[in-house]
Amino acid sequence: SAVISQKPSRDICQRGTSLTIQCQVDSQVTMMFWYRQQPGQSLTLIATANQGSEATYESGFVIDKFPISRPNLTFSTLTVSNMSPEDSSIYLCSVGSGGAYEQYFGPGTRLTVT
Amino acid sequence: AQSVTQLDSQVPVFEEAPVELRCNYSSSVSVYLFWYVQYPNQGLQLLLKYLSGSTLVKGINGFEAEFNKSQTSFHLRKPSVHISDTAEYFCAVSDWKGDKIIFGKGTRLHILP
Numbered sequence: 504s505a506v507i508s509q510k511p512s513r514d515i516c517q518r519g520t521s522l523t524i525q526c527q528v529d530s531q532v533t534m535m536f537w538y539r540q541q542p543g544q545s546l547t548l549i550a551t552a553n554q555g556s557e558a559t560y561e562s563g564f565v566i567d568k569f570p571i572s573r574p575n576l577t578f579s580t581l582t583v584s585n586m587s588p589e590d591s592s593i594y595l596c597s598v599g600s601g602g603a604y605e606q607y608f609g610p611g612t613r614l615t616v617t
Numbered sequence: 618a619q620s621v622t623q624l625d626s627q628v629p630v631f632e633e634a635p636v637e638l639r640c641n642y643s644s645s646v647s648v649y650l651f652w653y654v655q656y657p658n659q660g661l662q663l664l665l666k667y668l669s670g671s672t673l674v675k676g677i678n679g680f681e682a683e684f685n686k687s688q689t690s691f692h693l694r695k696p697s698v699h700i701s702d703t704a705e706y707f708c709a710v711s712d713w714k715g716d717k718i719i720f721g722k723g724t725r726l727h728i729l730p
Binding site for chain 2: 504507534544545546548551595597599604605606607608609610611
């Protein structure tokens with residue numbers, strides 16, 4: 504399985520600002536995913552980021568709010584823009600296995616917006 | 618579209634007792650099924666998966682799950698739990714394309730001493 508790291512591990516931000524979260528994988532992967540886990544809730548897929556193409560966003564998530572970059576096969580960033588307290592969540596990146604049937608997750612970024 | 622229902626939000630169980638965490642799915646096509654575990658303040662770890670073949674799937678840490686197509690269930694079991702099993706457990710489903718995983722709401726397993 505892939506080893507995935509995320510930076511920062513946690514942050515406290517003021518409303519109206521933006522935060523960029525980095526996701527680094529120790530091997531080349533085609534499919535990367537970004538999830539949000541609100542307090543006490545399950546995971547909700549924000550978008551799928553494949554290298555060489557635009558990210559595909561799920562219903563309820565838009566590029567202006569959550570821009571994603573995928574410059575190569577081992578790295579991706581998610582930016583949470585113009586933050587409000589409702590954006591306080593854990594943000595997790597994951598990567599697909601060879602057939603993408605299962606996913607491997609990073610440790611998450613715990614974001615608090617005040 | 619697929620969906621996953623985890624019937625219990627919390628399950629308390631005494632240490633060394635057996636446990637079953639229930640999961641039902643809904644799908645009109647063939648599916649792949651997963652159980653993930655999230656220990657406190659950590660990311661998700663894959664416990665086990667069902668892709669095809671034997672309906673009884675064994676995973677890590679002594680867990681197993683049984684795929685029941687007629688009942689559209691994929692319940693997770695362990696014959697004897699330990700305090701270290703305290704965690705949130707997520708059932709998840711993917712369709713045959715495998716390009717998206719849908720997660721259930723999670724079940725918090727609380728081990729009583």
